[in-house]
Amino acid sequence: MNDTQAKYPQLRFKGFADPWEQCKLGDVAKITMGQSPNSKNYTDNPKDHILVQGNADMKDGQVHPRIWTTEITKIADKGDLILSVRAPVGDIGKTSYDVVIGRGVAAIKGNEFIFQLLKRMKTVGYWTKYSTGSTFESINSLEINNAVINLPKEHEQNKVGKILSYMDHAITLHEEKKRQLERLKSALLQKMFADKNGYPAVRFEGFSDEWEERKLSDLFIKGGSGGTPKSTNKDFYDGDIPFLGISDITKSNGFINNTEKHISSDGLNSSAAWIVSKGAISLAMYASVGKLAILNIDAATSQAFYNMIFDDYDLRDLVYQRLNKANELSEWNKLISTGTQSNLNADKVKNFQMYLPKNHDEIKLISTFFKKIDNAIALHQRKLDLLKEQKKGFLQKMFV
Template identity: 30%
Template sequence: MSNKEERKAPVLRFKGFTDDWEQRKLGDKITRIKSYSISHGYETMHDTNTKYIHYGDIHTGKVKIINDINILPNIKDNNYIGLNKGDIVVADASEDYKGIADACLVNTDTDSNKIVAGLHTIALRPQKDTYPQYLYTYLSTDIFKHFGYKTGTGLKVFGISYKELAKFLVSSPSIKEQKKISKLISLIEKNIDLQQRKLNELKEVKKTLLSQLFPSKGQYRPIIRFKKFTNKWTKRKLGNIAKIIGGGTPSTSNHDYWNGNINWYSPTEIGNNIFVNSSNKKISIKGLNNSSAKLLPGGKTILFTSRAGIGNMAIMLTDGCTNQGFQSWVIDDTKIDIYFLYSLGRLLKHDAIRQASGSTFLEISNKEVKKLLLEIPSFTEQKLIGNMLRKIDDDIVRQKERIILITKIKKNLLQKLFV
């Protein structure tokens, strides 16, 4: 039986290309290069001109398309067989199925340095009829990932052997079309990387602002202030500037208490969200009246998790209640700016964790949350600080959404450009 077959082309094509694609086993399109059981213990701080690729660095995304050899760790040379530009290194082990056979591409000249494939890797050298970046991109498609899910074995650690990997069927057009596809995907990936760098820069700006707009411990004035504000900030207990309210859970055996129209939050719904306005589960008015849950006002409440991940916060935009995993903060919005308190509150997380107790899991009580200390300025200064931080948070949210959108475009193209 021939390992070479003809297969129809994908849904989306570049103008001028009409030929059917060729389908062959991966093992027939590459030459295998030796990899070694080199782990982190082999690394050295000295520049040895010999680098290596560890499977863990592939999974974390530290190495994807390697354009700069200096991102790789140094090891002492031991007559290892090195990689060439265009070689692909696949991680053959992963802690979950999603990471099976993640790959990276050597895209830098290796004349003056040697790059070695390290622990839990399979090194592949594409043959002349296969453009390296095309094959690397193919290994990130859902087609290949599905193959990895089906083929991978193991319980705690999932793995794939070269023998199984070599059976994967790769569909390929001409080299010219492979290069066009690769160039398009590469441009999108560069855009994603650019947007990610912008996101990281915004996060750094916010981090700096938080350190300078709020006083350091033991201080009563921040480093940066708006004009005309010179007064010391006032030390207050949280319980003196906000009502601290716990939550509750209606009986799960009474169906009349559930599936109503009242939001009912659990800590897992908070995550990194700044705002929440609709919960996964909802309770009825009967459920509210027959439990210790309290209806909290939207726009005036900061949800604060008090167990199983203490100190996660979100501003609740619409009325709702919570389970007992919260000690929420309800403010008087004529005296406290909610975004100021939300931003300042995130700095209280470590203090809250220190005050927590419990044998099964850590939890901070209502009484201890009320005792948390913070310095606050006048209401006018609060609003200026809150507005500034909200603007940068809005920029961060928009930047995240931009990355999600471009990533979806890339995924859609991968589905339509490959078969």
């Protein structure tokens, strides 16, 4: 420990006032660099030794067995920390098993505080200085052992590690609940919409009529693709009209509340773009083909989208879910034009066929049911975003 470099965190638990002291990671934690077994000894037999070669063998901060080996080279014990030493450098996880470690990882015997500290080091880009400029991004034993860290006394380490571990548990819980809801929705999309036989496998009680085949263009009151200003004139993009692009829809969770780009009235008038009203469905025809979202704002869009305005929101919501099913089942792939970039065109979107209920009460029941699932998924996502932001703040303020 080096008293001359003692420091204090911005945020800490009541009752702690001692300075944190600087040291090297290798001085406080045993580090074992991995060594890959011969590939001829790899197996898919769970009775053999679990092999951890890199980040692909970890998920959500935990080792997930993927490959096994009959050859033991270097090992990590149950409870050890696993650090990725090759691209992506610095990812950190734990192992709940005794495992063989390959050259893409290192095993570290450390407590929860060290685990959270290593997470922070990845977040702040600590390892970047060692891997930048390399042909192959990696860190070595010397760099890991000599990594400079700051530590409090053991009791404070335990307190900090415990609160951050609790937050990780809450994040994992919400992620799993969100995944379960998404899997449930995916299964129900397959069961609650009719295929060519005209009858869904699962439906609400009291409905038995055959569904009818409808063309998408017959369901909305206005539709059309967008457009892009005819030049890169700065004035065309220096405006307050939201302008939807592919990056917006790929990051959305089914709803567009804002956009990365905006255009001016002059930009709008110099293109085929038009103001698509709030509540419309926008469907990607290029790049992320089939990805769609409901606009929660008035916005113009690029020509990469086909936009649909409905006067019946129950019908809109049902169509939205049916198009989600089309996206999940890659139904659009049968219609795309192949070239330098796979894409749809407006005619193929308008002529897309689907089976829908004749009875509006059934339409409303199904659309409301899926909306409740979407709302539950969105709630878990909001909680996740909040927890992750809080955790990020704690990692910034509770460490030196």
